[in-house]
Amino acid sequence: MFPQAQVRRYLNAGHFVTEDAAEELDRFGELNYPMLRTSRLQGVSVAQGPPPSEGAAPHIPARPRPRVEAVRAYPHGWPPEELPGGLPAPFTEAFQHEPYPTLHWLREHRPVSRIIAPDGPGWLLTRYDDVRKAHTDPRVTCDSKRIPAGLMWLRHWPSELRERLFTHLLDSDDPRHAELRAIMQPFFTPARQEQWRSRVQHVVDTRIDQIADRGRGDLMTAVAYPLGGNVLFSVLGATPPRMNHLRAMIWRTADWNNDVPYVAPLAHEIDAFVRKAVAEKRRAPGDDLISLLVRARDQDGLLSEDELHGQVMMMLVAGQDPSINSVGNSLHALLTHPEQLAELHDAPSLMATGMGELLRYESPLPFTSWRGTLEPVEFGDVRVPANESLFLCIGAANRDPVRFPDPDPDPDPDRLDLRRPTPGHLAFGHGAHYCLGSHIGRMTAEAAVTTVLRRLPGLRLDGTPRWRPSMFERGLSTLPVAWDVPRNGAGR
Structure with missing residues (x-):
């Protein structure tokens, strides 16, 4: 038993840590908890079942629980060898830090590649036309329960949650996908999403008010993370938990290859949050997305209880990170291209086309969720057999010179150019699964981006940004910057 002064703190889903460790998570959780690996998990004990009911006192065992090793049992052939020229193979940590040289080589030499990923073997598509085709071909499924990579990733989710929560928009095909999308569509019209502009602006200004006189800070912690969370929970109409813990919970359950012992309790924690949010809206509905879904279930019978919970879970897990990543990636791209940043300062109207270029250049989701072939499908001169996993690389497709030539005589889609026309970029997907929340x-x-650049003059990098490892996402964990401290609120 720990001494009374060191009594362990309960962190939900059966996590117990010492008071010292809890303080460390409180202080560094926003930045480091999503990056936790085995060495930082040694003091964490993990329950095997759902969290205790609301109001129940946390159970503290009579003696310390054994330490838990975060074992990762990858498939045979993982990690793959580096590519010619020392390029890192897809999905390795080196690749996560700088993926584009590898993607460029693959697009030129092996545009349809048979690879081994953390979630098993599959086919990596890197050409724009192939990625776009895979978004719309009826022989390609989005149902993770019919895709080998999806089944491998899901195998450590508790079976009852796997069956109940993975019945949502992103995990379904037409015609049911179209029916589920139609239920949510009224909430995501451009006009409806535009109503959030003043709220978004207020959050950004409030966050910058808190840091403007400091002269340096981390823009991910100060702006991007709080903004993404505020927008998500405003749309959902749900009461947010501790945001740093929520991000940790979501990032760890959505991480690539979930062969780790804490996936089950985290999955139960997400389930508990969803159940509570749905119950609250049944008691007190409002003008929000969860209330809309509850009415579609209870009054109109348009979806099942499992689909109701699955839709809320899908929004909870997938609803905030694209916004977070878009903010961080766009600011990072501008800070590492000072000539483009200067041009934007001189001509703010460039943002009208420039935002599309920033999304194309550094897509917040470089890969879609899994796709799979139901029948053989031809991509170029390669015939992919049935029942194979597909990894659709948006990041490579959005830099395909065939689709996005440079306005200058030298076409270079790996170059940021805020004047480049970008219709048809795939940052928000394509076809029936095009992101409902793309406008917001x-x-x-x-x-x-525009507010940060206006209110933090002389903005510049002040350290090394760090990329968060993830199979599906391209996002920063830290973006350290410095700026010239404005006087008397100038630049507001």
Whole structure:
């Protein structure tokens, strides 16, 4: 038993840590908790079942629980060898830090590649036309329960949650996908999403008010994370938990290859949050997304209880990170291209086309969720057999010179050019699964970028940004910057 002064703190879903460790998580959780690996998990004990009911006192065992090793049992052939020229293979940590040289080589030499990923073997598509085709071909499924990589990733989710929560928009095909999308569509019209502009602007200004006189800070912690969370929970109409813990919970359950012992309790924690949010809206409905879904279930019978919970879970897990990543990635792209940043300062109207270029250049989701072939499908001169996993690389497709030539004589889609026309970029997907919240995501990023640049003059990097490892996302964990402290609120 720990001494009374060291009594362990309960962190939900059966997590117990010492008071010292809890303080460390409180202080560094926003930045480091999503990056936790085995060495930082040694003091964490994990329950095997759902969290205790609301109001129940946390159970503290009579003696310390054994330490838990975060074992990762990857498939045979993982990690793959580096590519020619020392390029890192897809999905390795080196690749996460700088993926584009590898993607460029693959698009030129092996545009349809048979690879081994953390979630098993599959086919990596890197050409724009192939990625776009895979978004719309009826022989390609989005149902993770019919895709080998999806089944491998899901195998550590508790079976009852896997069956109940993975019945949502992103995990379904037509005709049911179209029916589920139609239920949510009224909430995501451009006009409806535009109503959030003033709220987004208020959040950005409030966050910058808190840091403007400091002269340096981390824009991910100060702006991007709080903005993404505020927008998400405003849309959902749910009461947010501790945001740093929520992000940790979501990032760890959505991480690539979930062969880790804490996936089950985190999955139960997400389930508990969803159940509570739905119950609250049944008691007190409002003008929000969860209330809309509850009415579609209870009054109109348009979806099942499992689909109701699955839709809320899908929004909870997937609803905030694209906005977070778009803000961080766009600011990082501008800070590492000072000539483009200077041009934007001189001509703010460039943001009208520039936002599309920023999304194309550094897509917040470089890969879609899994796709799979139901029948053989031809991509170029390669015939992918049935029942194979597909990894659709948006990040590579959005830099395909065939689709996005440079306005200058030298076409270079790996170069940021805020004047480049970008219709048809795939940052928000394509076809039937095009992101419902694309307008609010773009609006959020645009508001954040323009306000940060206006109110933090002389903005510049002040350290090394760090990329968060993730199979599906391209996002920063830290973006350290410095700026010239404005006088008397100048630049507001």
